Amino acid sequence: MRVFKFGSLLFLLGLFLFSNFNPSSDQKQSGKPLFNGKDLTGWDTYIGADYDTVQKKFSGIPQGLNHDPNGVFTIVMEDGKAAIRVSGQNFGGISTLQSFENYHLQLEFKWGALKWHPKRSAKRDSGLLYHAVGKHGADGGFWMRSQEFQIQEGDCGDYWGVAGGIADVPAVAQPEKRFVYTPGAPLLTFSENGPQGRNCIKNPDGEKPYGEWNTIDLYCVGDQSVHVVNGMVTMVLYNSRQLDGDRELPLQKGKIQLQSEGAELFYRNIWLEKITAIPQELLD
Numbered sequence: 001m002r003v004f005k006f007g008s009l010l011f012l013l014g015l016f017l018f019s020n021f022n023p024s025s026d027q028k029q030s031g032k033p034l035f036n037g038k039d040l041t042g043w044d045t046y047i048g049a050d051y052d053t054v055q056k057k058f059s060g061i062p063q064g065l066n067h068d069p070n071g072v073f074t075i076v077m078e079d080g081k082a083a084i085r086v087s088g089q090n091f092g093g094i095s096t097l098q099s100f101e102n103y104h105l106q107l108e109f110k111w112g113a114l115k116w117h118p119k120r121s122a123k124r125d126s127g128l129l130y131h132a133v134g135k136h137g138a139d140g141g142f143w144m145r146s147q148e149f150q151i152q153e154g155d156c157g158d159y160w161g162v163a164g165g166i167a168d169v170p171a172v173a174q175p176e177k178r179f180v181y182t183p184g185a186p187l188l189t190f191s192e193n194g195p196q197g198r199n200c201i202k203n204p205d206g207e208k209p210y211g212e213w214n215t216i217d218l219y220c221v222g223d224q225s226v227h228v229v230n231g232m233v234t235m236v237l238y239n240s241r242q243l244d245g246d247r248e249l250p251l252q253k254g255k256i257q258l259q260s261e262g263a264e265l266f267y268r269n270i271w272l273e274k275i276t277a278i279p280q281e282l283l284d
Contacts, residue, residue, distance in 0.1 A: 031273030037082035047092040048142040083268035091142045093257040101253030105218040112264030119262030123153040131254035139163035157202030157234025164243040166191040206232035
């Protein structure tokens with residue numbers, strides 16, 4: 001039997017505490033890459049209508065499914081690795097062909113320099129949409145019904161219900177009808193037509209400065225999900241469901257969709273592993 005000295009135990013404990021919940025090599029081997037580093041095999045693109053800078057509104061016919069004349073979604077080399085470049089020029093999304101449930105998803109993203117109307121003067125914005133179901137363009141003509149892990153400057157880890165997505169989150173009300181994730185607080189329901197609206201703000205802020213790569217981890221099991229930004233748990237969500245007509249139905253599986261929403265950014269190292277439970281350390 002090997003005997004560890006006290007200093008060795010402290011070292012091992014430190015490795016655990018500062019692991020930021022990044023997957024081990026064994027976990028990556030048990031999972032599957034969703035981006036092959038070469039092309040968009042396994043993904044669909046969907047581009048909505050163009051933005052009219054004169055009328056200041058989206059107008060015209062959507063580009064639709066797998067028609068991307070402006071090259072909104074392309075494969076590039078960024079910092080020596082293959083990445084999916086999202087130009088942001090048109091609003092839309094890139095979604096997996098396959099649906100998933102009970103999984104841990106990890107990806108990395110970094111902001112680019114370009115911004116486009118109508119968000120040229122706004123925060124850089126995108127989003128990881130999960131449990132995406134139904135038709136393309138259901139939300140604003142651009143995105144599927146889903147739950148959103150917000151990816152926006154200063155707001156990474158927020159929640160949005162998209163086109164009927166609903167979730168319960170422990171949160172506390174702040175001025176101006178803002179609601180902030182607060183562990184131990186009463187569960188509040190976030191939905192488009194509810195009194196709290198469909199947005200809950202993350203807590204804490206885990207995003208790195210502009211120009212650096214960020215690691216996003218999403219854990220989903222049953223009707224529960226956890227948002228993690230650079231190793232920090234920013235939100236735990238419960239009772240995932242969707243509004244379908246006048247009925248609330250479960251929303252526990254679906255496609256994964258990455259948004260184009262007026263800002264250039266890069267996604268890489270996208271992989272997913274099946275899990276049966278959310279790690280307890282993320283819930284404590």
